[in-house]
Amino acid sequence: MRGLNGKNVLITGGAGFIGSHLAEPVLEAGAAKLVILDNFFVGKMGNLSAVKDKTNVIVYREDASDLHAVEAVVRNEHIQVVYNMATMALNYSFFNPHTACMVNIRIADTLLHLLRNGEFESLIHMSSSEAYGTALYAPMDENHPLNPTTPYAAGKASADLMVKSFCNLYNLDAIIIRPFNNYGPRQNIDGGLAGIIPVTVRRVLAGEKPVVEGGGLQTRDYIYVSDTCRALISAYGHDGLGGEIINLGSGTEYKIIDIINYICSYIGYKGEIEFREGRPADVKRLCASSEKAKNLLGFEAEISFEEGMAKTLDWYLSGYH
Numbered sequence: 001m002r003g004l005n006g007k008n009v010l011i012t013g014g015a016g017f018i019g020s021h022l023a024e025p026v027l028e029a030g031a032a033k034l035v036i037l038d039n040f041f042v043g044k045m046g047n048l049s050a051v052k053d054k055t056n057v058i059v060y061r062e063d064a065s066d067l068h069a070v071e072a073v074v075r076n077e078h079i080q081v082v083y084n085m086a087t088m089a090l091n092y093s094f095f096n097p098h099t100a101c102m103v104n105i106r107i108a109d110t111l112l113h114l115l116r117n118g119e120f121e122s123l124i125h126m127s128s129s130e131a132y133g134t135a136l137y138a139p140m141d142e143n144h145p146l147n148p149t150t151p152y153a154a155g156k157a158s159a160d161l162m163v164k165s166f167c168n169l170y171n172l173d174a175i176i177i178r179p180f181n182n183y184g185p186r187q188n189i190d191g192g193l194a195g196i197i198p199v200t201v202r203r204v205l206a207g208e209k210p211v212v213e214g215g216g217l218q219t220r221d222y223i224y225v226s227d228t229c230r231a232l233i234s235a236y237g238h239d240g241l242g243g244e245i246i247n248l249g250s251g252t253e254y255k256i257i258d259i260i261n262y263i264c265s266y267i268g269y270k271g272e273i274e275f276r277e278g279r280p281a282d283v284k285r286l287c288a289s290s291e292k293a294k295n296l297l298g299f300e301a302e303i304s305f306e307e308g309m310a311k312t313l314d315w316y317l318s319g320y321h
């Protein structure tokens, strides 16, 4: 076992949803220094309000795919451990597929180049269940075939293959964490890039009908963000996992229509729901096997759906503070 105590840690995409939640347990684990690197595409300084004024926290506004910029930060701050959380949202790939795909590959390429050159020691790379596409069987283990249905997911799957192949060839200390759907406070609620939970809250609060695309019978495996972050800390703690891929999920499937109904009932919305055509590339079913996370990390999701939704919805309802 090893720990983050005394380590200099970099989180790419650290001003985003999951990255900003990860910042807190990284500091609690005793990191000497925490460096956040984000281009603020959707990241917000407000997401970092709990940590940004600490003397050992430094925020850089940089592009994580810019090799020279990341190299300068890694060298300047003597970074040892990198959590790669930076990405552009899945929905972005519907109107800019090339950038949405390639950003994932370019960031992985940048970090692998630096890791291979010994500029830092360990990489915890964030994948996504979207890389699997619709479940061919459930629960989905790490041997489930990759069948990305969006350019975002193709970029995630490609980046994962890159990380794995570099580990095979160069024996690097890089682990691939593949979370299923996350939810919690600070998930982006603005504009066209927001996910189903924040979008539904936003519509209901604005007096608009919630929207269900494609019937709502699609399922997702929702895991609360603090569970994911606990696993990410634990992933570094277990050395010798270079090249491993580890799913993170709750193992429970939720229909999209049930999620939307839950939000409506929590907020007290009794109006109609608008049903629209499904998106052609929409994944129909996702349900994680977390057996490997349990075996390798001793990890199991702890936050119940009801508890997690209450924390999430209360945060949105209280004006996102």
Ligand SMILES: NC(=O)c1ccc[n+]([C@@H]2O[C@H](COP(=O)([O-])OP(=O)(O)OC[C@H]3O[C@@H](n4cnc5c(N)ncnc54)[C@H](O)[C@@H]3O)[C@@H](O)[C@H]2O)c1
Binding pocket: 012, 013, 014, 015, 016, 017, 018, 019, 037, 038, 039, 040, 041, 042, 043, 044, 062, 063, 064, 065, 084, 085, 086, 087, 088, 089, 103, 126, 127, 128, 129, 156, 178, 179, 180, 181, 182, 183, 187, 188
């Ligand atoms: N949210 C989920 O349900 C979920 C599920 C599975 C996997 N993931 C993965 O977890 C990671 C974090 O996701 P999230 O939900 O926090 O997303 P997010 O969009 O909230 O955060 C991503 C952050 O990356 C930043 N970013 C984008 N491009 C960048 C670039 N080129 N350089 C630097 N920063 C850049 C954004 O500004 C943002 O702050 C991603 O890798 C994502 O694929 C998320």
